[in-house]
Amino acid sequence: xxxxxxxxxxxxxxxxxxxxxxxxxxxxxxxxxxxxxxxxxxxxxxxxxxxxxxxxxxxxxxxxxxxxxxxxxxxxxxxxxxxxxxxxxxxxxxxxxxxxxxxxxxxxxxxxxxxxxxxxxxxxxxxxxxxxxxxxxxxxxxxxxxxxxxxxxxxxxxxxxxxxxxxxxxxxxxxxxxxxxxxxxxxxxxx
Amino acid sequence: xxxxxxxxxxxxxxxxxxxxxxxxxxxxxxxxxxxxxxxxxxxxxxxxxxxxxxxxxxxxxxxxxxxxxxxxxxxxxxxxxxxxxxxxxxxxxxxxxxxxxxxxxxxxxxxxxxxxxxxxxxxxxxxxxxxxxxxxxxxxxxxxxxxxxxxxxxxxxxxxxxxxxxxxxxxxxxxxxxxxxxxxxxxxxxx
Amino acid sequence: xxxxxxxxxxxxxxxxxxxxxxxxxxxxxxxxxxxxxxxxxxxxxxxxxxxxxxxxxxxxxxxxxxxxxxxxxxxxxxxxxxxxxxxxxxxxxxxxxxxxxxxxxxxxxxxxxxxxxxxxxxxxxxxxxxxxxxxxxxxxxxxxxxxxxxxxxxxxxxxxxxxxxxxxxxxxxxxxxxxxxxxxxxxxxxx
Amino acid sequence: xxxxxxxxxxxxxxxxxxxxxxxxxxxxxxxxxxxxxxxxxxxxxxxxxxxxxxxxxxxxxxxxxxxxxxxxxxxxxxxxxxxxxxxxxxxxxxxxxxxxxxxxxxxxxxxxxxxxxxxxxxxxxxxxxxxxxxxxxxxxxxxxxxxxxxxxxxxxxxxxxxxxxxxxxxxxxxxxxxxxxxxxxxxxxxx
DNA sequence: AATGAATGAGTCTTCATTCAT
DNA sequence: GATGAATGAAGACTCATTCAT
Numbered sequence: 001x002x003x004x005x006x007x008x009x010x011x012x013x014x015x016x017x018x019x020x021x022x023x024x025x026x027x028x029x030x031x032x033x034x035x036x037x038x039x040x041x042x043x044x045x046x047x048x049x050x051x052x053x054x055x056x057x058x059x060x061x062x063x064x065x066x067x068x069x070x071x072x073x074x075x076x077x078x079x080x081x082x083x084x085x086x087x088x089x090x091x092x093x094x095x096x097x098x099x100x101x102x103x104x105x106x107x108x109x110x111x112x113x114x115x116x117x118x119x120x121x122x123x124x125x126x127x128x129x130x131x132x133x134x135x136x137x138x139x140x141x142x143x144x145x146x147x148x149x150x151x152x153x154x155x156x157x158x159x160x161x162x163x164x165x166x167x168x169x170x171x172x173x174x175x176x177x178x179x180x181x182x183x184x185x186x187x188x189x190x191x
Numbered sequence: 192x193x194x195x196x197x198x199x200x201x202x203x204x205x206x207x208x209x210x211x212x213x214x215x216x217x218x219x220x221x222x223x224x225x226x227x228x229x230x231x232x233x234x235x236x237x238x239x240x241x242x243x244x245x246x247x248x249x250x251x252x253x254x255x256x257x258x259x260x261x262x263x264x265x266x267x268x269x270x271x272x273x274x275x276x277x278x279x280x281x282x283x284x285x286x287x288x289x290x291x292x293x294x295x296x297x298x299x300x301x302x303x304x305x306x307x308x309x310x311x312x313x314x315x316x317x318x319x320x321x322x323x324x325x326x327x328x329x330x331x332x333x334x335x336x337x338x339x340x341x342x343x344x345x346x347x348x349x350x351x352x353x354x355x356x357x358x359x360x361x362x363x364x365x366x367x368x369x370x371x372x373x374x375x376x377x378x379x380x381x382x
Numbered sequence: 383x384x385x386x387x388x389x390x391x392x393x394x395x396x397x398x399x400x401x402x403x404x405x406x407x408x409x410x411x412x413x414x415x416x417x418x419x420x421x422x423x424x425x426x427x428x429x430x431x432x433x434x435x436x437x438x439x440x441x442x443x444x445x446x447x448x449x450x451x452x453x454x455x456x457x458x459x460x461x462x463x464x465x466x467x468x469x470x471x472x473x474x475x476x477x478x479x480x481x482x483x484x485x486x487x488x489x490x491x492x493x494x495x496x497x498x499x500x501x502x503x504x505x506x507x508x509x510x511x512x513x514x515x516x517x518x519x520x521x522x523x524x525x526x527x528x529x530x531x532x533x534x535x536x537x538x539x540x541x542x543x544x545x546x547x548x549x550x551x552x553x554x555x556x557x558x559x560x561x562x563x564x565x566x567x568x569x570x571x572x573x
Numbered sequence: 574x575x576x577x578x579x580x581x582x583x584x585x586x587x588x589x590x591x592x593x594x595x596x597x598x599x600x601x602x603x604x605x606x607x608x609x610x611x612x613x614x615x616x617x618x619x620x621x622x623x624x625x626x627x628x629x630x631x632x633x634x635x636x637x638x639x640x641x642x643x644x645x646x647x648x649x650x651x652x653x654x655x656x657x658x659x660x661x662x663x664x665x666x667x668x669x670x671x672x673x674x675x676x677x678x679x680x681x682x683x684x685x686x687x688x689x690x691x692x693x694x695x696x697x698x699x700x701x702x703x704x705x706x707x708x709x710x711x712x713x714x715x716x717x718x719x720x721x722x723x724x725x726x727x728x729x730x731x732x733x734x735x736x737x738x739x740x741x742x743x744x745x746x747x748x749x750x751x752x753x754x755x756x757x758x759x760x761x762x763x764x
Numbered sequence: 765a766a767t768g769a770a771t772g773a774g775t776c777t778t779c780a781t782t783c784a785t
Numbered sequence: 786g787a788t789g790a791a792t793g794a795a796g797a798c799t800c801a802t803t804c805a806t
Binding site for chain 2: 786787788789790
Binding site for chain 2: 778779780781782783
């Protein structure tokens with residue numbers, strides 16, 4: 001395992017435990033088991049690990065999606081996409097917060113688009129296939145709609161998992177409403 | 192103008208210019224034209240101005256909405272809502288980021304929901320009236336859909352104004368796609 | 383005694399004892415009896431005290447000169463000037479080195495001229511009086527000759543006191559040669 | 574070109590550009606095109622290159638003098654000596670400073686005398702010949718006067734080239750005054 | 765002889781907070 | 786209430802030096 005990876009992992013664990021603001025480079029290097037100066041051979045500052053962390057995060061999202069979205073019908077696929085993204089947000093909520101927090105604190109916010117592009121690309125393809133199959137409306141421009149959908153799903157997941165005190169019943173209703181919202185938006189047949 | 196307000200305004204301007212992390216109390220008091228110690232008579236720490244800033248932010252959003260959403264038909268109203276929220280995001284994007292950033296850096300993230308509640312409430316009522324008028328589908332649960340819509344609109348606005356390098360043509364297409372998306376989602380008549 | 387002066391005195395003592403390079407800000411503040419941060423309220427860096435130190439040095443030179451150069455005849459005055467500057471260099475040799483060293487290490491070297499100007503002015507006046515009295519040649523341009531003389535005397539003093547291992551006999555001969563050199567240069571009557 | 578020489582040249586260029594204090598071994602090895610560790614095969618520390626640099630410096634001074642001082646009369650020779658040393662100081666002023674600076678930072682300051690000895694010897698011989706020829710006063714002790722002259726000339730050159738902002742007219746007058754000063758000092762015929 | 769990644773002790777510098785006025 | 790000079794703990798960052806290859 002190379003040092004760059006060690007540092008990213010150590011940073012994730014430190015940021016999650018102590019928060020970005022309160023984490024020091026010293027915390028990170030201790031966890032990574034490397035020397036103080038070695039950190040600066042790989043990253044110029046505390047927050048410059050953020051894009052690295054974000055990549056790890058998106059990799060996790062994509063792994064989950066590829067694993068969990070397996071159906072053929074668009075209807076079930078939407079279900080699985082929402083389920084998967086909700087799951088990732090729930091599971092890695094601290095990671096999600098710290099990425100957002102870290103990105104906003106730096107000049108790196110413009111990198112968000114490129115970090116997310118694998119996710120956007122993947123969803124675009126899924127939409128294109130559905131259009132070809134005639135299961136969603138043909139007027140959809142996949143480039144934009146993919147981004148809109150990801151935004152809608154993730155913001156809803158954040159509302160549920162990050163801001164709220166969960167309640168099984170309302171959470172489920174909220175999620176169902178999102179699914180219905182998206183299905184209508186895509187012009188898919190209501191299930 | 193009392194000192195508390197002066198401090199909040201100074202904090203907003205400092206945070207926007209230098210970022211939350213790099214802003215110091217000294218920066219704030221200099222802009223506010225008060226003495227170092229005076230700050231602590233009004234706020235116990237740097238991040239404790241955040242709720243004050245957030246209030247200002249939501250007030251601006253609501254003022255814009257009330258002023259700009261004036262039509263009768265749901266179709267035009269949606270147009271105006273998107274237009275208004277896009278405008279606010281564009282104009283106050285740094286403010287939005289710093290609030291989010293500030294909230295994630297503290298224990299205050301759960302307050303996001305309550306900070307946004309005036310906006311949610313306002314949109315719920317708009318939706319309820321449209322349901323009554325029969326211009327959108329009656330199966331909509333306004334509590335959830337209001338939140339989903341705000342999430343979809345703001346995340347799209349962020350994608351356009353925060354992460355991207357603007358291009359007139361694509362920005363406009365992206366926004367149109369969002370409108371179409373929402374209209375279908377609400378079961379409104381396509382314009 | 384104000385803090386700025388305390389810092390300069392502490393810096394002189396620290397620089398002399400440990401050398402400029404090996405002295406830390408911590409060394410200085412400890413000797414000055416002030417807090418770490420207080421240093422930065424007065425000076426932005428370690429070497430920026432140097433001009434302050436140089437002023438102290440020139441003040442000492444001037445005090446000595448005024449006290450020791452009391453004769454009326456130019457011949458004796460020259461003797462006393464050389465004696466005085468040699469004495470100052472001998473007594474404060476470490477101070478002299480560290481000023482030169484410190485000035486060369488920074489952007490402050492251009493300030494040397496203005497720091498030395500009291501000395502130059504004083505010697506110009508002495509020369510002007512001698513010209514009026516007809517005891518040195520009238521073709522002398524005092525502005526330049528004052529500078530040349532100071533340079534000649536100090537460089538000789540440095541050669542003797544800083545670079546050499548002293549030997550009473552040669553030191554004295556060296557000094558006499560300098561005096562003869564200057565007397566002839568000024569067109570003064572040889573003693 | 575062997576590595577030792579490469580290092581000395583790299584050190585000169587780095588010291589001149591960044592100053593001795595701010596130059597790091599890393600700066601030097603990068604310029605020399607060698608590896609970090611290789612430096613230590615040739616020099617034990619940063620300042621131990623200084624004597625090597627000083628050699629280069631005095632070699633340049635002597636080369637200039639031998640090339641430019643070619644006349645027979647003492648009067649013209651003095652002119653050429655001053656011209657030559659002024660030229661070297663102007664051209665290599667940073668080099669001169671960094672040597673002085675480097676020497677004062679270490680225990681090496683006593684070496685200044687021996688570094689300069691070729692220059693002193695050369696000037697002693699020139700003076701001896703002039704005494705023999707009867708063109709300067711016979712009471713001169715060449716050992717001391719050579720040192721005094723070098724000191725006077727170099728300190729004047731420093732005053733002009735290091736400390737001042739040049740002005741063609743005053744610089745030239747300053748130099749002429751120095752020449753007149755020295756001619757009288759040596760008891761040479763005024764030109 | 766040459767390399768250059770890794771080290772970690774040591775320093776500079778910042779800045780939230782205090783408190784005498 | 787208001788001030789702002791002073792504080793000093795804490796953290797970022799540097800860089801001479803080493804050593805396995």
